[in-house]
Amino acid sequence: MTHSIPERRFQVYGKAHIDKLPQLQKLTDQQRLAMKTVAEVLPFRVNNYVVEELIDWDNIPDDPMFQxxxxxxxxxxxxxxxxxxGMIQRGADAKEMAPEIKRIQYGLNPHPAGQKSLNVPHENGEPVPGMQHKYRETVLFFPMAGQTCHAYCTYCFRWPQFVGLDDMKFASKEAVGLVEYLKRHKEVTSVLITGGDPMIMRTQLLRQYVEPLLGPGLEHVTSIRFGTKAPAYWPYRFTHGPDSDD
Ligand code: SF4
Structure with a gap:
């Protein structure tokens, strides 16, 4: 297949790049320090497509994609x-900062509206891993390998999935539990595979989660959707590379 868009190699930038990205040199030291401060607590991740194509660097800090x-x-x-x-300014080390960072993270109510406890389905008194069943017809499924994104949104309420708050994570390594749950819940017609961003996964891996949903006993599941921002944050997932045509 021929492409009119030139290929681009995926490059990720995080907290360590705030002082290095040439585009950020337009900001003052204090502005960059503010960004580093927030990035100590909350996840920060962008990629070269977002930085080079989506942000108007003549309009920062007001540019909406920058924000x-x-x-x-x-x-x-x-x-x-x-x-x-203050801790950054006086050169506090990671060991000293870690407990404060964790305290602040837990204080930010990482799973609002009881998501962690109220929407997790139970079978035989045990929570079913990597799932939420909030709406009668729709089950959300969080595959383990899809718990990151091509770039993170500053408003995201899924951030505990990205920062290593282990007891705040919900994700599943396999679809077996999901399939068994769906076989017993005929009211569910729709599965939303979400994350993070499931399109971060190679197609081959994605297939391991999707194909079991097409098997016998699940005819009541009539839609399988993907919650993804990849078309905006990394369109090359669909235009270039071995996964794009798969
Ligand atoms: S793409 Fe979705 S899951 Fe990922 S950071 Fe943005 S809102 Fe959160």
């Missing part, structure tokens, strides 16, 4: 922001 993907001071409470910024 959507780069850390913003208002994401932390003022007292937490001051504390972490």
């Amino acid at each position: 959507l993907t780069f850390p913003q001071q208002g994401m932390l409470r003022p007292e937490d922001f001051e504390l972490i910024r």
